[in-house]
Amino acid sequence: MSGADFAQQQLHSLYQDHHGWLYGWLRRRLGCSHRAADLAQDTYLRVLTSGRVPDQAQARPHLMQIAKGLVVDRHRRQRIEQAYLEALSHQPMAVAPSPEESSLVLDTLVRIDRMLASLKPRVRETFLLSRFDGLTYSAIAERLGMSVATVRKDMLVAMQACLAATEAP
Structure with missing residues (x-):
């Protein structure tokens, strides 16, 4: 049996042995069978793409760890989406983005x-003080008790990370 066949057999066994349990756990946690089914499938997709199938002793803890991360990601996305929709509700209909544009904006956010x-x-605090509170580098340095040079360095790190995040697919 080749390595790929063995990995596929392991994944099949993992799915067969634990899918019902994982789905039930997610359904209780989310209160929605459709979302639970989606996240259960996403959990197995993550296992598949990672190329790491846990052994039987670690299967449930491993699956639960992945699923918890997906639940957190889902809640975070919902929170961001609600804030975005709230901001859109204050805009005139003429500037409302298309569904495709909204999806792209949400993914970027x-x-x-x-x-x-x-x-x-x-x-993070330096970045937020600069971009959202509108403070100057001098004001940030004074507030946080550091030099302006350190504020500049922190802003460079934050801006590079922001650029990388917005360029990612």
């Missing part, structure tokens, strides 16, 4: 949110 969450706290 989710990537930016992930990027912000991945930054070191000081870098």
Whole structure:
């Protein structure tokens, strides 16, 4: 049996042995059978794309860890989508984006949110103070008790991460 056949057999066994349990766990957690089914399939897709099928002893903890991450991602996306829709509701209908444009904007916002969450706290705070509170580098340096040069370095890191997040597919 080739390595690919063995991996496929392992994945099949993992799915057969644990799909019902995972689906039930997600359904209880989400309160919706359709979302649970989608996230259960997404969990197995992540296992498939990772190329790492856990052994039987670690199967459920591994699947649960992936599924929890997907649930968190889903809640985060819903929160971002609600904020986006709220912002759109204050715009005239003439400037309302198409569904395709809205989807692209939401995907970009989710990537930016992930990027912000991945930054070191000081870098994230520096970025937010500059871009959302409109503070100057001098004001940020004074508020955070650091040099203007450090603010510049933190902003460079944040802007590079932001650029990378918005260019990602």
